[in-house]
Amino acid sequence: EIMGYPDFPIPGEGVSYIPAAEMLAFLKSYAKSFGVTSVINFNHHVLRVRPVGQPTEKYTWEVMVKDLPNETLNTLHFDFIFVCNGHYHTPYSPRYPGQDSYRGVITHSHDYRRPEPYKGKAVLVIGAGPSGMDIAYDISKHAERVTLSHHLPETPKTIFPDNVTQRPDPVNFTVDGVVFKDGSRATFDEVLYCTGYRYTFPFLSVDCGITVEENFVQPLYKHCVNINYPTMGFAGLPFYVCACQMIDLQVRFCVKLWTGGVPMPSRKEMIDDTQREMEERFQKRGYKKRHAHMMGPDQGKYYADLAASAGLVPLKPVITKLHNESSQKFLDDLTNFRNEVYKILDDETFIQVK
Amino acid sequence: EIMGYPDFPIPGEGVSYIPAAEMLAFLKSYAKSFGVTSVINFNHHVLRVRPVGQPTEKYTWEVMVKDLPNETLNTLHFDFIFVCNGHYHTPYSPRYPGQDSYRGVITHSHDYRRPEPYKGKAVLVIGAGPSGMDIAYDISKHAERVTLSHHLPETPKTIFPDNVTQRPDPVNFTVDGVVFKDGSRATFDEVLYCTGYRYTFPFLSVDCGITVEENFVQPLYKHCVNINYPTMGFAGLPFYVCACQMIDLQVRFCVKLWTGGVPMPSRKEMIDDTQREMEERFQKRGYKKRHAHMMGPDQGKYYADLAASAGLVPLKPVITKLHNESSQKFLDDLTNFRNEVYKILDDETFIQVK
Numbered sequence: 032e033i034m035g036y037p038d039f040p041i042p043g044e045g046v047s048y049i050p051a052a053e054m055l056a057f058l059k060s061y062a063k064s065f066g067v068t069s070v071i072n073f074n075h076h077v078l079r080v081r082p083v084g085q086p087t088e089k090y091t092w093e094v095m096v097k098d099l100p101n102e103t104l105n106t107l108h109f110d111f112i113f114v115c116n117g118h119y120h121t122p123y124s125p126r127y128p129g130q131d132s133y134r135g136v137i138t139h140s141h142d143y144r145r146p147e148p149y150k151g152k153a154v155l156v157i158g159a160g161p162s163g164m165d166i167a168y169d170i171s172k173h174a175e176r177v178t179l180s181h182h183l184p185e186t187p188k189t190i191f192p193d194n195v196t197q198r199p200d201p202v203n204f205t206v207d208g209v210v211f212k213d214g215s216r217a218t219f220d221e222v223l224y225c226t227g228y229r230y231t232f233p234f235l236s237v238d239c240g241i242t243v244e245e246n247f248v249q250p251l252y253k254h255c256v257n258i259n260y261p262t263m264g265f266a267g268l269p270f271y272v273c274a275c276q277m278i279d280l281q282v283r284f285c286v287k288l289w290t291g292g293v294p295m296p297s298r299k300e301m302i303d304d305t306q307r308e309m310e311e312r313f314q315k316r317g318y319k320k321r322h323a324h325m326m327g328p329d330q331g332k333y334y335a336d337l338a339a340s341a342g343l344v345p346l347k348p349v350i351t352k353l354h355n356e357s358s359q360k361f362l363d364d365l366t367n368f369r370n371e372v373y374k375i376l377d378d379e380t381f382i383q384v385k
Numbered sequence: 386e387i388m389g390y391p392d393f394p395i396p397g398e399g400v401s402y403i404p405a406a407e408m409l410a411f412l413k414s415y416a417k418s419f420g421v422t423s424v425i426n427f428n429h430h431v432l433r434v435r436p437v438g439q440p441t442e443k444y445t446w447e448v449m450v451k452d453l454p455n456e457t458l459n460t461l462h463f464d465f466i467f468v469c470n471g472h473y474h475t476p477y478s479p480r481y482p483g484q485d486s487y488r489g490v491i492t493h494s495h496d497y498r499r500p501e502p503y504k505g506k507a508v509l510v511i512g513a514g515p516s517g518m519d520i521a522y523d524i525s526k527h528a529e530r531v532t533l534s535h536h537l538p539e540t541p542k543t544i545f546p547d548n549v550t551q552r553p554d555p556v557n558f559t560v561d562g563v564v565f566k567d568g569s570r571a572t573f574d575e576v577l578y579c580t581g582y583r584y585t586f587p588f589l590s591v592d593c594g595i596t597v598e599e600n601f602v603q604p605l606y607k608h609c610v611n612i613n614y615p616t617m618g619f620a621g622l623p624f625y626v627c628a629c630q631m632i633d634l635q636v637r638f639c640v641k642l643w644t645g646g647v648p649m650p651s652r653k654e655m656i657d658d659t660q661r662e663m664e665e666r667f668q669k670r671g672y673k674k675r676h677a678h679m680m681g682p683d684q685g686k687y688y689a690d691l692a693a694s695a696g697l698v699p700l701k702p703v704i705t706k707l708h709n710e711s712s713q714k715f716l717d718d719l720t721n722f723r724n725e726v727y728k729i730l731d732d733e734t735f736i737q738v739k
Contacts, residue, residue, distance in 0.1 A: 243594070
């Protein structure tokens with residue numbers, strides 16, 4: 032229900048959690064249906080993007096692309112640009128002392144595909160975000176034992192199988208395992224980092240005026256407009272969101288500003304707006320810098336603000352409500368929640384039908 | 386005397402101000418003498434530089450270069466990298482209201498070569514830094530009249546020819562001229578922006594962790610080490626300096642840190658050091674952000690600090706003293722100072738011999 036686009040829902044009923052292959056087919060049908068597929072230059076690798084001209088006057092975007100099949104380098108120019116490499120692009124793996132001496136296998140959830148290879152093994156899963164929870168549960172059906180290491184303030188309600196134990200963060204690696212913050216230690220054949228991602232923009236030149244500091248991308252207006260060069264938009268940076276819904280809204284927001292549907296705010300207005308939001312996040316909510324683009328419970332407010340600021344059709348509140356419900360169920364009952372089926376009654380209301 | 390390298394002075398005596406062609410020949414002989422020329426890949430255009438790996442562990446530099454004669458794209462890897470595109474790379478021209486309607490010719494000092502084309506014309510020179518002063522004087526010998534527009538707190542002592550007048554900053558352009566801040570107006574055939582340069586790094590990826598904000602390059606340790614990825618050095622960012630002398634010192638500084646001759650300071654030490662210096666610059670000295678890398682009167686202190694921090698042979702104090710003397714003479718007697726001849730007696734002392 033919530034993973035579709037506002038104007039292009041996922042077809043079918045009777046099932047709320049769909050497998051990855053079906054989601055991919057949906058995205059392809061979306062692109063084809065709106066005539067997008069035919070205008071994409073596939074097999075073109077963007078090497079470099081930079082503004083040509085000064086931000087106070089007319090400037091354009093110079094884009095250097097490598098045409099992969101032909102091995103040629105082309106330079107193109109555009110009036111507007113969307114950066115869309117998403118929030119799950121580059122895996123992040125913290126380093127722990129002694130890690131180089133560890134003789135087991137270390138992988139990141141980014142490269143995780145199937146649980147079968149973990150059959151009979153002792154596995155450490157670091158991180159209890161959605162990936163860590165999901166993968167720990169998934170692997171536990173095959174592994175001999177799984178340890179889920181995390182710093183959540185309270186243990187998730189989900190009842191894991193008996194071969195799953197929970198531990199605090201690792202302090203250091205040993206030759207064959209890990210020492211945890213509570214002083215306990217254990218041996219592991221494999222370690223799986225479920226420690227999230229970092230925003231990277233290898234193709235953006237420093238001249239674009241964008242920086243990433245502790246996973247906080249700056250300076251952005253409402254998480255999607257480059258304040259230094261406002262004809263550069265970012266679609267999909269925020270995480271723990273209803274992705275397609277939000278991206279649709281962000282793109283409509285940028286296009287409305289770019290085409291003069293609403294006036295582009297001044298540089299100062301944009302900076303002040305962002306500062307207000309970040310003060311709220313960092314000071315009142317106690318978020319850290321790396322949570323600058325984390326939505327989760329804040330997503331409804333963000334969507335409403337985007338729509339109101341540019342006079343756009345807002346997202347249906349029921350979408351956010353259903354996503355929040357699903358996120359809670361994920362924490363509370365990881366083993367069963369994917370069998371549940373919902374039905375949307377109106378823009379505000381959903382019911383659980385199974 | 387001061388434009389040479391510490392270990393490779395400019396040969397010859399009896400003249401202190403040498404023409405550009407001689408300086409170029411000197412630089413070429415320097416490169417050849419140390420075997421540098423033969424290891425440079427000329428005609429290779431660097432498209433993109435980015436770190437591969439995380440800053441807390443071992444990382445390398447991926448460099449994409451276009452081999453211009455062969456039109457091929459190569460990807461190379463390095464352990465260390467120096468960014469050397471200097472401080473006079475990209476001209477900066479402020480915009481004034483009405484500029485688009487002005488029918489005369491607008492040029493930047495970056496593109497200025499000779500005064501003859503200005504014969505008989507009315508010329509506005511904007512900016513009274515070294516370029517503005519020099520060019521206004523140079524052009525005045527040929528132009529009908531020259532106006533030097535600037536915001537220096539006091540008028541330079543230099544006695545300009547009678548056809549040079551001084552005015553405050555422009556407020557706006559008209560069809561055939563300019564209105565100044567004091568309300569006066571004048572017509573001009575040509576306008577020459579001597580308004581300086583902006584640091585640009587088209588080839589540095591955002592992933593390098595470097596930003597430029599109002600011409601302040603951050604985060605750098607002692608104006609030459611990328612704090613986020615300390616194996617990236619910057620040679621030659623500071624301006625109003627003894628360029629070759631300073632660059633030689635900066636390179637020795639970076640190499641000493643990189644090779645373990647002195648320990649690389651921690652991230653926090655580097656950030657604190659920079660913050661202390663910038664607080665002094667911005668708060669005590671009243672500098673603006675765009676003066677973050679301006680040396681001038683501060684150069685001696687900077688050179689001494691670089692040398693002391695890494696146990697390097699310092700620059701000779703006489704070099705800085707002579708540069709400061711020359712800079713003052715430039716302001717006081719632009720028309721004659723280049724005929725003067727100095728002689729260095731020892732590391733501390735110079736005399737004027739003509």
